[in-house]
Amino acid sequence: MTTGxxxxxxTSELRRLDDTLWEIPAExxxxxxxxxxxFADLELLEAIARDRSLEQLMNVATLPGVVEAxxxxxxIHQGYGFPVGGVAATEYPDGVISPxxxxxxxNCGVRLLALPxxxxxxxxxxxxxxxxxxxxxxxxxxKHGRLALSGSELDRVLSEGPRALVARGLATEDDLERTxxxxxxxGADPASVSERARxxxxxxxxxxxxxxxxxxxxxxxxxxxxxxxxxxxxxxAQLTVLIHSGSRGLGHQVCTDYVKLMDAVRxxxxxxxxxxxxxxAPASSNEGRAYLAAMAAAANFAWxxxxxxxxxxxxxxxxxxxxEIAERTRQVYDVAHNVAKLERHGGRDVYVHRxxxxxxxxxxxxxxxxxxxxxxxxxxxxxxxxTSSFVLAGQHGSLERSFGTTCHGAGRALSRTAAxxxxxxxxxxxxLESQGIIVRCPSNKGxxxxxPFAYKDVExxxxxxxRAGLAxxxxxxxxxxxxxx
Amino acid sequence: xxxxxxALAEAIRGVVPTAERPYxxxxxxxxxxxxxxxxxxxxxxxxxxxxxxxEHTGEVELEIVSPTEExxxxxxxxxxxSLVGDGDDGSAARHEIEVSAADHALLLVExxxxxxxxxxxxxxxPHRVTGLELADGHLRATVEGRRGLPRHLVKAVTLNNLxxxxxxxxxxxxxxxxx
Numbered sequence: 001m002t003t004g005x006x007x008x009x010x011t012s013e014l015r016r017l018d019d020t021l022w023e024i025p026a027e028x029x030x031x032x033x034x035x036x037x038x039f040a041d042l043e044l045l046e047a048i049a050r051d052r053s054l055e056q057l058m059n060v061a062t063l064p065g066v067v068e069a070x071x072x073x074x075x076i077h078q079g080y081g082f083p084v085g086g087v088a089a090t091e092y093p094d095g096v097i098s099p100x101x102x103x104x105x106x107n108c109g110v111r112l113l114a115l116p117x118x119x120x121x122x123x124x125x126x127x128x129x130x131x132x133x134x135x136x137x138x139x140x141x142x143k144h145g146r147l148a149l150s151g152s153e154l155d156r157v158l159s160e161g162p163r164a165l166v167a168r169g170l171a172t173e174d175d176l177e178r179t180x181x182x183x184x185x186x187g188a189d190p191a192s193v194s195e196r197a198r199x200x201x202x203x204x205x206x207x208x209x210x211x212x213x214x215x216x217x218x219x220x221x222x223x224x225x226x227x228x229x230x231x232x233x234x235x236x237a238q239l240t241v242l243i244h245s246g247s248r249g250l251g252h253q254v255c256t257d258y259v260k261l262m263d264a265v266r267x268x269x270x271x272x273x274x275x276x277x278x279x280x281a282p283a284s285s286n287e288g289r290a291y292l293a294a295m296a297a298a299a300n301f302a303w304x305x306x307x308x309x310x311x312x313x314x315x316x317x318x319x320x321x322x323x324e325i326a327e328r329t330r331q332v333y334d335v336a337h338n339v340a341k342l343e344r345h346g347g348r349d350v351y352v353h354r355x356x357x358x359x360x361x362x363x364x365x366x367x368x369x370x371x372x373x374x375x376x377x378x379x380x381x382x383x384x385x386x387t388s389s390f391v392l393a394g395q396h397g398s399l400e401r402s403f404g405t406t407c408h409g410a411g412r413a414l415s416r417t418a419a420x421x422x423x424x425x426x427x428x429x430x431x432l433e434s435q436g437i438i439v440r441c442p443s444n445k446g447x448x449x450x451x452p453f454a455y456k457d458v459e460x461x462x463x464x465x466x467r468a469g470l471a472x473x474x475x476x477x478x479x480x481x482x483x484x485x
Numbered sequence: 486x487x488x489x490x491x492a493l494a495e496a497i498r499g500v501v502p503t504a505e506r507p508y509x510x511x512x513x514x515x516x517x518x519x520x521x522x523x524x525x526x527x528x529x530x531x532x533x534x535x536x537x538x539x540e541h542t543g544e545v546e547l548e549i550v551s552p553t554e555e556x557x558x559x560x561x562x563x564x565x566x567s568l569v570g571d572g573d574d575g576s577a578a579r580h581e582i583e584v585s586a587a588d589h590a591l592l593l594v595e596x597x598x599x600x601x602x603x604x605x606x607x608x609x610x611p612h613r614v615t616g617l618e619l620a621d622g623h624l625r626a627t628v629e630g631r632r633g634l635p636r637h638l639v640k641a642v643t644l645n646n647l648x649x650x651x652x653x654x655x656x657x658x659x660x661x662x663x664x
Contacts, residue, residue, distance in 0.1 A: 051541075053542075077542045077543055078541065078543055079544065079645075080544055080644075080645035080646075080661045080663060081644075081645050084543055100644075100645075103663075104640045104641040104643075105640060105663075199606055200602065200605055200606060210637070210638040211638055211664055249605050249606075249640075252641045252663075253602075253641075256598060256641045259643075263644060264587060275644075275645060276644035276645070276647055277645035277647075277661075412542050413542070414542070415540045415541055415543075416545070416664070417538065418540065443636060445636070445637075446636075446637075
């Protein structure tokens with residue numbers, strides 16, 4: 001329903017469509033092919049309007065072959081080319097594919113592990129466990145992992161994802177079953193990944209990286225949907241570990257290579273763009289197909305990366321809590337939030353670009369694990385160190401309104417510089433520890449950049465996606481230990 | 486010409502009174518990060534390039550003004566070195582770099598991308614550039630620095646808001662780094 005309500009003078013192009021959905025009509029700019037829609041309430045919208053994310057969203061609406069509408073999740077913020085929290089679907093087979101619409105950290109995502117232990121049972125072993133997690137998972141800039149891969153082993157990882165690690169005892173069939181797309185995008189071709197990308201990433205499997213990546217020890221603070229929580233194997237006070245990382249240097253280089261290639265060929269395809277970072281080519285073109293094959297390989301690498309880290313978490317649990325607890329540490333799910341996938345929506349096949357957005361398929365979807373078929377796909381929404389994270393379940397509204405998508409986090413509200421101006425890393429560390437959160441981070445500067453106040457209110461973000469019918473809240477998680485790169 | 490460029494160029498020319506200059510904010514650099522800006526720069530004679538990091542919600546946005554095009558590339562290296570620099574520890578290292586691109590804005594991206602690659606695979610932190618040769622889509626230079634532990638990950642150099650242009654007697658560049 002269009003009411004014509006306007007948000008504020010700064011967002012005057014926006015029309016309110018309903019309680020949580022706003023639209024910038026396609027007529028706003030002559031180069032827009034479809035409307036740009038934003039899931040938000042008024043307060044979030046005013047925060048969103050403070051940077052250039054809406055302008056970036058309108059730019060995305062100019063992509064050739066884009067269908068229906070481009071979308072922004074409530075955690076949207078300014079990125080490069082696409083805004084972070086942006087979703088765009090392009091028609092199959094000739095709509096464009098845009099590497100920048102996936103981002104440099106291909107298949108950046110989150111994986112949740114559930115320990116069969118409560119916080120009370122952990123007792124005074126909390127600090128040793130956080131310490132062991134920080135030892136087990138290399139973190140920081142350019143860090144190398146402990147897993148050396150030969151060229152052919154790397155090819156297998158690129159082709160198969162974590163399945164290539166099963167024989168080495170680093171992954172189980174249950175882990176694969178509880179991973180989006182079973183941890184493997186079809187069509188991956190190692191030959192489409194450059195030597196430079198291989199060089200950047202080959203030693204980094206099982207490493208966290210830096211920036212906003214983390215491993216967090218949490219407790220289940222609140223059950224919000226008992227039946228879904230039971231299906232996900234989560235109960236009150238239980239411990240969980242959330243891993244947030246991506247495809248490391250390999251994925252960064254794949255995106256770099258293909259943005260450059262598509263920038264070079266786009267005029268050949270008659271594509272004019274308001275921002276070079278939106279460089280794209282028809283998905284059916286040689287360049288489009290090569291990118292999709294390389295992106296799938298990098299996505300598989302990212303799933304394998306989180307898999308190796310999950311194995312490291314189990315080893316840390318084994319050292320602190322014993323073998324039996326480690327063996328019963330189960331993967332809840334693993335979701336990507338930077339990826340493009342061929343999916344069927346509204347009776348047609350489309351390439352869904354999710355840049356800082358999460359697939360959120362509802363109950364009954366054939367693409368989610370059988371154990372979750374009656375409740376919907378798990379979605380994890382990390383908070384920001386000092387704040388809660390949430391486990392959601394995909395809802396039918398996502399298929400009707402957002403190409404099966406929901407948000408991916410709290411979304412930055414302050415730049416890194418602004419965050420550092422407001423607090424020092426040492427002071428933040430003390431504040432977090434006074435809240436009962438143990439912090440392991442090699443860089444005070446890096447820690448300050450990720451201060452909780454640099455992000456939007458995650459509780460408001462998840463409330464919006466629930467009200468919009470995209471996903472519903474299942475469990476609230478509270479951090480008790482953080483390992484950052 | 487972007488409004489950011491206008492503000493930057495005017496400020497450096499001394500058109501804007503000192504108290505109102507955007508580069509009075511922390512983050513301004515003049516040859517080296519956080520060095521105080523001179524009151525007035527006359528690019529007809531000065532050989533100094535400057536850079537600053539612009540507020541960006543998610544990434545790092547870099548602006549450079551230089552009296553010469555070569556100076557833009559040298560200043561980009563200085564900015565990158567300040568971002569990833571980890572002090573003077575580590576062994577000295579040196580790289581010959583040669584990159585090509587269809588236009589010079591892309592050449593700037595290629596140049597910094599090369600530094601991103603070296604920082605990640607070798608822990609190379611660049612300190613200075615010598616022998617920088619720039620000609621029609623081609624750049625060659627020697628970069629000296631140290632092997633260490635770069636403190637800040639730069640994932641990539643994007644094409645977002647990419648500019649490299651000459652206006653009057655200055656060169657202006659802007660680029661966004663994914664961090």
